[in-house]
Amino acid sequence: MTGAVRRPTQIDRHRFPIDEWRLVETEYCGDDLGHTETLFVAANGYLGLRANPPEGRDAHSHGTFVNGFHETWPIMHAESAHAFARTGQTIVNVPDAKLMKLYVDDEPLRLGSADLEHYERSVDFRTGIVERDLVWRTPAGKRIRVRSSTMVSMVHRHLAVLSLEVTMLDGTAPIVVSSQLLNRQDGEDEYHVQSAALGAGADPRQARRFDRRVLLSRVARHLDVPEGDGAVLGHRCAESGMTIASAYRHLIESDGDDPETSVDLRPDHAKTVMATTLDVGETIRINKFVAYHTSTGVPCEELADRCVRTLERAASAGRNALEAEQRGWFDDFWSRSDIRIGGEPSTQQAVRWNLFQLAQASAATNEAGIAAKGVSAAGYEGHYFWDTEVYVVPFLANTDPEAARRLLRFRHGLLDAARRRATELSQRGALYPWRTINGEEGSAYYAAGTAQYHINAAVAYALERYIESTDDTEFLHDEGAEILVETARLWEDLGFYAPAERSGAAGRFHIHRVTGPDEYTTVVNDNLFTNVMARFNLRFAARVVRELRGRGGEAIERLIRATSLVEGEEDTWDRAADEMYLPFDEHLGIHPQDEAFLDLEPWDFEGTPPDRYPLLLHFHPLVIYRHQVLKQADVVLAMFLRAEHFDLDTKRRNFDYYDPITTGDSSLSACVQSIMAATVGHPELAHRYFEESLTLDLVDSHGNSADGVHVANAGGVWAAVVNGLAGVRTESDRVHIAPKPLPGWTSLCFSIRHRGARLRITITEEGSTVDHLEGPPVSVVLGERHHLLESGGAARGPGAPAR
């Protein structure tokens, strides 16, 4: 019992030693800059600064991203057809404020060639501060200690605080720091020249390059501040019209003379040059406050003013106070979100790195969604997909319900665009775009894009997760109900009832020509995952509409106004759900992934060497589609998301059939395989997949972590622990906890939310404990026993089985 491909999971512990609360890099390496830029990214869900050196130059990609700040372009289809996606959307690399270039004796520090006596870089999960500490032996033989730090504020989302601290360890030298704000789009200071070609490359997962100016200069002005330096630039996206202002100012602490300061201001490049002379033992520390404000249309001048105010407040608070605030934020985060693992500090560190990335992706998204890569890079063009709803919202619903609610409100805000898209596709209701920033469909390959109608059900699923955790009926009955009506409506219109004369599936409700999450099989009939999720969506919508009709009053009136809901419409949804056809193969006792899946030719795994994965980069889609080979196993995912609809034997047979033909070429695969391997009783396999999910970015096992953090996988790590190893699931009103064998840990402890209550779950091999921390009573089934827990109460039960 193994998946088709085994991926590496070993972290290089010489370079990245174990530390339960930090990721630490002990030596500089220029070979995998793209990877480490992502590993040490600083972000808050709104603003992301890749871990580029302040010196500039050597980098995989100098990146600064603002969630949702994008340029648009007309999608040019090589061969177009009706209603193909028209509006390309690409997240924009905004002006780079990370630059603080250091010159000693007029010699630039550049890591790629510098003689370094000491080097350490770290990110502390308790503060979100990235630090670098190095000792440089200059070409003149002098030793200089250079410390720098980056903090993107979790509390003030427009703010980042950088610092550079230089200490003379030997002799005396003139020191120059050139602190910059650079719009990089013309390739200035780009060490790696970017391709000028418009259009996507061969790897569809990478971002697009523009061959024209995207950010047009609108503002460039000095900051009128007491200390005299600082600048603000304003830009407007040529096509999308989005606006941005970026600004910086400094606070300098120097043991020597105050540095001489001059500011050079151009439309795309502001530069403050600070020059001083340091004697041995002397230090200069430059604190750089950076602000970004963006808008869909507010003039740049106004955004520039906002930047100035943000910087004023930050400067008057000072770096120490801001850092203290940040620590407070993370204290709260970890109290809600931590997963504590006993006896395995290596795993503990890796788990926390993933949870930390979830914080960095979700803390301050506000009106936006969470892109596939958060704001850590431009991979997948900064688009929002279904995976946030299915892989990230469950984590948020349990740890930060407000963040989950924001994401649902974001989806609600896209409803009008989704209604228009449904109309374009000759459909009633609403169809969410497969990938988007601004709400319009951005997928240029419909077979693995628009055909993934299941995104509608993913939104409904996220809503269910949020309601399950919070019992927020007010939201459910307002925005939630509107989403449910329009998505259910689409399903009812998309499918149809097979005529009675067709054998087998006669009279049943079928959904044809759709693509499930597994993108290695596209545009099929009766995809099991899609039908299961559509059924859930239909029933959920019908139930909520009935509730609202029963109550009467303003809520149902508002819903009827918003959706033109008609009398009895919910009955048509229930009927479709009741008659939903779910393919099942009696002979194998499994659910075919789609009606024709089991008829396909087996893939020749033995004849496929490891370097031919991911298959999508080495085989024409028609070759992949013709075979029984999966990118991710969507029947297995369906069994996780709608666990109550499958008995254990069916789950096991399904898992045992699909796992060996699943390549895991999708980063969404390993965590789900881990959960379901644990569920059906394959603990070793569950642990292996857990390790793969856990280390996916840490070891760059998919080879594209340079394109950003796999945020959904980070959510999957959480789910693999909570739903997989701890066996948490909800059924009816009850929380079931059925611990599975742990991978050598002495204990596991985390908390979850259920209907407004918080529970802490502690698992050892000796026993399990559920502590009710706050909120209304909760029904808990632990092992075989049922407990009704009230606040302050606890239940004890059997522990994790031995391996």
Next chain:
Amino acid sequence: MTGAVRRPTQIDRHRFPIDEWRLVETEYCGDDLGHTETLFVAANGYLGLRANPPEGRDAHSHGTFVNGFHETWPIMHAESAHAFARTGQTIVNVPDAKLMKLYVDDEPLRLGSADLEHYERSVDFRTGIVERDLVWRTPAGKRIRVRSSTMVSMVHRHLAVLSLEVTMLDGTAPIVVSSQLLNRQDGEDEYHVQSAALGAGADPRQARRFDRRVLLSRVARHLDVPEGDGAVLGHRCAESGMTIASAYRHLIESDGDDPETSVDLRPDHAKTVMATTLDVGETIRINKFVAYHTSTGVPCEELADRCVRTLERAASAGRNALEAEQRGWFDDFWSRSDIRIGGEPSTQQAVRWNLFQLAQASAATNEAGIAAKGVSAAGYEGHYFWDTEVYVVPFLANTDPEAARRLLRFRHGLLDAARRRATELSQRGALYPWRTINGEEGSAYYAAGTAQYHINAAVAYALERYIESTDDTEFLHDEGAEILVETARLWEDLGFYAPAERSGAAGRFHIHRVTGPDEYTTVVNDNLFTNVMARFNLRFAARVVRELRGRGGEAIERLIRATSLVEGEEDTWDRAADEMYLPFDEHLGIHPQDEAFLDLEPWDFEGTPPDRYPLLLHFHPLVIYRHQVLKQADVVLAMFLRAEHFDLDTKRRNFDYYDPITTGDSSLSACVQSIMAATVGHPELAHRYFEESLTLDLVDSHGNSADGVHVANAGGVWAAVVNGLAGVRTESDRVHIAPKPLPGWTSLCFSIRHRGARLRITITEEGSTVDHLEGPPVSVVLGERHHLLESGGAARGPGAPAR
């Protein structure tokens, strides 16, 4: 019993009166210039001159095309994937030599605004000469007769002969004729400004525009001829590197003084201005000889020399001799190809127009194929598709076997590219590109492109048709065998044997994820058409290899060297053919178009107004694919191409099922529906579809005749008469002739070829006659009776049943 859409078939007989041997236009109309430019195109399969007025200006598109002369460009996929087509290929509008602008009293003749006393344009099917005759009342009130003609030589493929004849009917006037050769790509003298946007528009059937220079000037020189005028231009395609020279010279006959002549020569524009004065009754006639030579790489200078030689020969022969030669060519063509229809001159004219277009598309293709539009326009970018093999080659095999052989040699020449393409698609053997000029796959939408593997079988089918007509075993055993081996190899590798444990289709040979000719259903499993044709291809290949092995000698050795054929490989093909799975629905007694077709939702034809056709321009592909709705009925086509594999009852049931759900949005549909309606006993429907096919371009019922002649449909007209109404088909060695009710004709007469013999078939309601004109004996089944006919013999049998 009707198809889903009824299309107009009525020719405007006021404007285009009936003439059995000519198409005549009696009044000028500026509203449908694109249509009439195509109707009156002059072409020989190598060179095509759209029927633009010599005065230039008003036109839908000024077009001059040379078969296969194309530019390449990198296909930019909005979202790319492995092995997607890379090299775009677009036929180039070459320098325009049609221009002979007339000025009287310095006033230009321009049809759109001229005061015309008389106007007639015609093309004579017996000469291929397009003539225009008009009387113009100039702004000064003088009447001038202007006659012009265009002949593209069928005998000298590089040559066209134009003429302009001006006669003063009143008064005296200075006459100026500016005869030009213009590379139009910069839009000079374009009345309709072409879009500068690169990329295809919303209608995928139209040609692409370039936003860069395609033809780079290489040669521009005066012709060194006794008469002193004429010029030659040489150009090279910027990316494809193809080269072209174009040239003209004049022979002038004038009643008045010899005109003063001056030549203006620029890199993209040569102009000879001839000025004289005509008195009443005087005439000047300017004969313009035009030559084009093209190459994949020969320097332009050399091509220019070839043009000079072509023009020298033409000028010394003179226009009259060239026209006589042309008449001789057409005499021969009609003796081989005519279909004579008694009692219906309107139909007679329309049939001949279609046959004439087949001549114009096929006469001198030489090393090239026949594009979807011949050389009549740039529709479908001048690409070669499968439809030539299936719709045109049968006509040629019966009327001009050399032309059929050339097309097969063209396909043989593409084998290496097709082998490379198969390798890219992870397949053995050869895979012909769905659309191409240079042999590389040019289809940017694989679902309705590369997935149409059936093109391989189309080539094998064309080979069978050619061999059937000619018995050319030499060709069959050399180029033919190589094609068969590589195409059969692909099928055997593409399909697979279902494992025994799969019910129903266990152990059978399946071909998955392919698209049949019906592009309204794509990437399906076990497409009936594909499987039937693949089976034929496999068996044909196995039979020929066995024949060659039996004979031994050089032919089999050569084949083994060329294809690395291994011992017994042909057995694997026969096994795949024997086990080929053909979907069949026991309940309905029909063949599903593919395994899942009958499970699809019915299309709402009643809710689809006429202006929503063709569906492809009004519905997203996913919407179309989800329904039982056809662009063309490929099961019906399979029953025509492999008639012997279906009994009459099955044919009828299939036809009756598919016809009502067939939109005929493909121009390849009507002729096949006509043939099979006739075959299964629906004579009225057969006649209606025949009318639709017959008049498709003549009435522009698909709305895109401006983009060129639907050449395959013209071949389909021939087949609808011969195979449909006359009921001709071959089975084993025999030619079956089973006349069906005629649509009101008193007689029908045409000739066909079979195994080297020629037969003339004459059908009336009173009786049918088969005359053996030449060649070896032929077995004929006429009505129920079998005849062995020898040269000079005749068989008589029952005539066409009354309607």
